[in-house]
Amino acid sequence: xxxxISNAWYSILTTVYGAFLGKSDADIGAVSRTSAExxxxxxxxxxxxxxxxxxxxxxxxxxAITVFxxxxxxxxxxxxNNDGEVNSFDPFSILDxxxxxxxxxxxxxxxxxSLIYHPDxxxxxxxxxxxxxxxxxxxxALTDEEAKANYEKFGNPDGKQxxxxxxxxxxxxxxxxxxNLVLITYLIFMVGVIPFAVWTYYSDSxxxxxxxxxxxxxxxxxxxxxxxxxxxxxxxxxxxSAEFRQANxxxxxQDKEEIATIMTDVRSQMQKPKYNHPVCVxxxxxxxAHLLRKTDKLSxxxxxxxxxxxxxxxxxxxxxxxxxQHQDSLQTAANCIELGQYVAQGLWIxxxxxxxxxxxxxxxxxxxxxxxxSTKAANIQQYRAIPDSQKKGMATFTxxxxxxxxxxxxxxxxxxxxxxxxxxxxxxxxxxxxxxxTVLVTLTRNNLEKGEKAGLVHxxxxxxxxxxAWWFALGTKEGKIISIEKVGNPGRIVQHxxxxxxxREGTYEFDLHVKSNxxxxxxxxxxxxxxxxxxxxxxxYKIHPDDAELDDEPTLFExxxxxxxxxxxxxxxxxxxxxxxDEDGDDKDxxxxxxxxxxxxxxxxQKARKAxxxxxxxxxxxDSDVEEVFTQN
Numbered sequence: 001x002x003x004x005i006s007n008a009w010y011s012i013l014t015t016v017y018g019a020f021l022g023k024s025d026a027d028i029g030a031v032s033r034t035s036a037e038x039x040x041x042x043x044x045x046x047x048x049x050x051x052x053x054x055x056x057x058x059x060x061x062x063x064a065i066t067v068f069x070x071x072x073x074x075x076x077x078x079x080x081n082n083d084g085e086v087n088s089f090d091p092f093s094i095l096d097x098x099x100x101x102x103x104x105x106x107x108x109x110x111x112x113x114s115l116i117y118h119p120d121x122x123x124x125x126x127x128x129x130x131x132x133x134x135x136x137x138x139x140x141a142l143t144d145e146e147a148k149a150n151y152e153k154f155g156n157p158d159g160k161q162x163x164x165x166x167x168x169x170x171x172x173x174x175x176x177x178x179x180n181l182v183l184i185t186y187l188i189f190m191v192g193v194i195p196f197a198v199w200t201y202y203s204d205s206x207x208x209x210x211x212x213x214x215x216x217x218x219x220x221x222x223x224x225x226x227x228x229x230x231x232x233x234x235x236x237x238x239x240x241s242a243e244f245r246q247a248n249x250x251x252x253x254q255d256k257e258e259i260a261t262i263m264t265d266v267r268s269q270m271q272k273p274k275y276n277h278p279v280c281v282x283x284x285x286x287x288x289a290h291l292l293r294k295t296d297k298l299s300x301x302x303x304x305x306x307x308x309x310x311x312x313x314x315x316x317x318x319x320x321x322x323x324x325q326h327q328d329s330l331q332t333a334a335n336c337i338e339l340g341q342y343v344a345q346g347l348w349i350x351x352x353x354x355x356x357x358x359x360x361x362x363x364x365x366x367x368x369x370x371x372x373x374s375t376k377a378a379n380i381q382q383y384r385a386i387p388d389s390q391k392k393g394m395a396t397f398t399x400x401x402x403x404x405x406x407x408x409x410x411x412x413x414x415x416x417x418x419x420x421x422x423x424x425x426x427x428x429x430x431x432x433x434x435x436x437x438t439v440l441v442t443l444t445r446n447n448l449e450k451g452e453k454a455g456l457v458h459x460x461x462x463x464x465x466x467x468x469a470w471w472f473a474l475g476t477k478e479g480k481i482i483s484i485e486k487v488g489n490p491g492r493i494v495q496h497x498x499x500x501x502x503x504r505e506g507t508y509e510f511d512l513h514v515k516s517n518x519x520x521x522x523x524x525x526x527x528x529x530x531x532x533x534x535x536x537x538x539x540x541y542k543i544h545p546d547d548a549e550l551d552d553e554p555t556l557f558e559x560x561x562x563x564x565x566x567x568x569x570x571x572x573x574x575x576x577x578x579x580x581x582d583e584d585g586d587d588k589d590x591x592x593x594x595x596x597x598x599x600x601x602x603x604x605x606q607k608a609r610k611a612x613x614x615x616x617x618x619x620x621x622x623d624s625d626v627e628e629v630f631t632q633n
Contacts (some may be wrong), residue, residue, distance in 0.1 A: 005066065011062070020049070028045070028048035044464075106142050114136070119132060140157055210319070224240065234320075236284045239279070239281075255282075263285050286305060290343070317337075328480050354379070368383060370392075374386075416446060419528055421528060421530055432502065433504050443493070443496070453490040455490075470514060470516060
């Protein structure tokens with residue numbers, strides 16, 4: 001118990017230390033590289049550091065349980081130290097007399113103590129009975145010569161004693177009046193509290209599958225996602241996740257009225273709802289309020305519900321992609337990835353990618369999309385390629401705002417993709433049917449210097465830190481998935497290998513999708529061509545003679561099995577010989593001797609009969625041999 005309490009306090013103190021001193025702003029993602037991220041960084045500091053970070057339910061429950069058991073342990077230790085029999089036997093303290101007291105004082109003290117603790121005056125009191133025996137023992141140790149000698153020599157009037165260790169319990173647990181209370185408390189803990197805690201833990205943990213996503217959510221995704229699912233219908237699918245069903249259930253008439261009010265503002269850019277369940281409707285409306293940047297109209301409770309949804313959005317969208325992979329639908333998986341981009345940036349399908357830049361408005365975007373081709377930009381890549389002096393949309397920006405735009409452009413990745421198809425350990429560059437092909441995809445972040453690593457995604461609208469990652473998806477022209485995987489390597493050069501078996505002879509063209517997990521408009525699509533040859537033109541593979549001989553050799557198991565069979569057969573033959581000798585030999589003559597001529601003939605006859613009985617090919621010849629031997633005999 002002390003070790004458990006110590007570990008619990010270590011965990012609590014570590015959390016407290018991290019909340020006030022141990023964590024830096026970068027550790028919790030509270031970095032503000034632009035002024036647009038300052039509000040987000042302040043919120044992360046507030047929730048990730050200081051007293052606010054210690055108000056979580058898990059921490060408070062852990063603290064309460066640890067404090068309770070700590071107080072209980074200290075109280076038990078103090079009780080045992082004060083009242084427990086942990087000291088050596090001391091007759092003077094038992095009789096409450098001075099060590100220099102004479103015999104008269106000892107007898108007087110004994111008489112007084114024995115009257116106090118006498119069993120007749122304390123019926124049904126085991127403590128008084130035990131004390132009465134200790135008083136008698138103490139008096140004997142001070143008055144009897146032999147007992148006194150044993151006490152002085154061994155510390156006990158009974159002589160030398162063996163070491164005994166026992167568990168000390170509070171005295172009130174042994175009192176007769178508390179027996180029912182102790183029994184009821186024991187039953188409550190053993191039959192009620194502990195089984196309930198185990199059942200609660202098991203029932204909660206059994207609801208979750210991969211990526212800490214509930215099984216009901218996976219079932220919902222399998223039911224709602226298909227190869228025809230569009231991006232604009234995915235917020236409703238995400239809103240129906242089982243993780244939101246309790247938090248997003250409207251509880252009051254005011255909640256329903258608020259959702260109805262917000263729906264009027266976002267309905268124009270919302271796909272017609274397919275499901276009318278209150279949870280789906282509320283979650284769908286809240287997600288569209290985030291995607292359309294209209295969260296300022298939400299109440300505090302609605303904002304908290306939306307924040308809860310955004311906290312779980314990363315793992316839930318990954319689960320949606322895994323379901324699409326199981327359904328072998330490449331286009332729907334790509335749509336789910338794009339939903340993650342929109343959620344991270346707080347934008348929707350009709351919005352310009354330029355709105356990812358801080359301080360950009362619709363007017364600034366319209367200005368950037370007009371003019372000469374050399375200075376016109378519709379996405380981040382085009383805008384980044386324009387010289388700073390010719391960039392549009394920032395005419396009314398302050399120097400600080402222009403610096404924010406420049407900083408954001410340096411953070412948003414500028415990537416280039418190269419591909420290579422090969423077969424491992426192949427003698428030529430040709431690919432044959434059934435070969436294990438590898439598509440090596442190399443992603444280079446051109447905006448990073450050598451040795452530099454990508455940091456957190458620049459997403460001021462997303463209230464949580466998000467690490468940059470890339471999805472690599474390889475599929476057929478028919479939209480079937482060969483491979484899809486998310487790679488979070490932050491290095492400047494990222495290499496990803498996609499392995500698959502080469503199809504039948506022919507020329508194939510696959511689609512390679514490289515998509516960001518958080519930025520809009522940076523995705524790239526490449527063609528991967530593969531020509532496979534007929535495997536029958538390959539030279540015949542010949543087995544080396546030495547390898548063929550090794551295949552013919554028995555394995556270790558076969559050798560052991562054959563050895564056991566031989567031992568069994570030898571023992572059977574010996575038993576048969578012994579039985580024959582016992583039947584025909586003289587019981588008194590047990591010495592080893594040479595068989596007589598008659599015994600030899602008889603033994604030959606017996607072996608011939610056995611051979612005849614075991615023969616399968618020529619029974620007539622065996623019978624003739626027997627007859628011939630019999631005739632000779």
